[in-house]
């Protein structure tokens with residue numbers, strides 16, 4: 110349970126909100142690089158943290174992310190002409206460069222220098238790991254570029270997708286650290302999904318339905334360990350990473366790629382779910398890529414031409430009651446991603462946390478909220494840099510390991526939880 | 538008929554139900570009854586924390602201490618006269634566990650935590666959910682922490698290692714304690 114004011118604080122991320130200031134401390138994924146595939150390509154609307162922006166790649170390949178609306182009379186620059194080093198408003202021809210600086214006002218004499226007085230608010234936009242990242246905080250506090258492992262391995266080793274999720278970011282993100290739902294909601298997929306099946310660890314998952322949990326604060330967020338019985342005096346540990354504010358990494362299975370998410374607020378009632386898959390030491394196979402594109406694992410298929418999942422609330426998520434009854438899926442919804450999203454969206458645009466009844470196994474969620482609140486307070490009161498900005502906090506890995514019963518995962522798997530170039534992930 | 542300007546002309550049930558407008562109709566009736574949460578300090582540092590926590594108002598949480606310590610090895614253990622409330626009144630362990638829905642043990646890394654096994658055993662006998670919360674400072678050595686964890690792990694279905702005392706209050710509030 111949370112009090113209403115705490116719930117508001119965590120779920121509101123618009124400009125000038127404390128939660129918004131927290132998100133504006135980080136580099137955030139804003140677009141897939143493929144959305145701006147070429148110089149002078151069409152501009153793309155971006156809504157992030159409740160701000161409407163336009164992204165474009167100019168004639169020289171420079172990336173711009175700025176106020177969507179022309180400073181003259183408020184036309185959307187989505188209609189703009191992306192040409193000759195800038196984006197030109199089609200209404201009266203005002204032209205802006207990638208920093209939002211107005212560089213031409215055709216009606217005014219050049220000598221007047223009028224255009225120098227016009228500048229749209231803009232944010233840096235950089236490419237890394239197939240993603241275009243932005244930082245929306247004060248320029249003097251801009252952190253070093255992100256170093257999440259999925260974004261730093263060679264492109265052949267990683268795959269990234271994103272989808273619109275029609276609810277507040279926090280209830281979506283909480284699903285990512287809610288380790289106790291997997292044995293219910295996703296139980297059908299462990300042995301059928303091509304990106305999960307066949308791992309030895311899956312057997313432990315199926316055999317021991319009463320896992321035991323350990324939640325440990327880490328420098329950047331949390332390690333959430335789930336322990337199940339394995340052979341003679343050993344435990345099978347699955348350790349999830351959560352790094353502030355909204356990065357998660359799910360424990361791997363066998364030699365499958367590791368995956369996880371970012372949840373980025375679009376506004377307070379919608380968010381982007383970013384889903385990555387990468388292998389630290391090998392290229393993804395053609396089959397793996399095909400499966401990811403076909404919406405397997407943590408990915409989805411789309412309404413053509415959009416980032417909206419094909420199964421969405423307008424078609425009742427294509428719920429199949431016969432499959433539910435027969436146990437092929439637990440909720441009747443197909444695919445891991447939409448099994449999660451359908452339930453999270455069903456809570457309403459912003460879930461009312463004053464009505465919930467959390468139990469002890471929800472300590473991962475309770476601790477994540479606590480840390481978000483603590484970091485927001487420290488940021489507001491002392492201008493303290495929140496966890497997750499430090500690059501060392503980003504170099505983490507999830508792990509799935511079998512350990513002797515007397516060894517705590519924090520020590521035995523310490524190395525496994527740090528991303529090291531060229532070393533494979535710890536996974537059974 | 539509901540008309541959605543950018544979607545199909547007739548909204549699906551899920552789309553309508555998940556709207557902000559419909560969220561207003563979530564009924565405003567209690568959906569749980571009071572739970573009996575017993576918070577037990579296992580060592581003297583934790584006892585001071587529990588004393589501070591007990592000052593706030595709670596939905597029925599009971600605060601106890603076992604910081605007096607379990608009897609030394611070899612000594613005969615008597616189940617009475619060992620657990621106490623914060624005013625120092627002796628409590629009967631079995632009675633307390635019997636009336637609990639959830640037992641939260643608070644421990645400080647590096648302290649004597651033998652009481653965990655006694656409380657834990659009683660809880661597993663009575664099928665009561667146990668959470669152990671260990672406070673560990675950045676300065677706490679790995680060996681010290683892991684020794685404490687080893688004492689708690691067999692008896693906690695949820696083990697939380699926290700760096701700050703104020704987490705405990707947040708956790709208890711979240712659990713409606």
Ligand code: FES
Pocket residue numbers: none
């Ligand atoms: S069982 Fe967890 S939300 Fe219903």
Ligand SMILES: [Fe+2]
Pocket residue numbers: 284290291294295445449
């Ligand atoms: Fe899930």
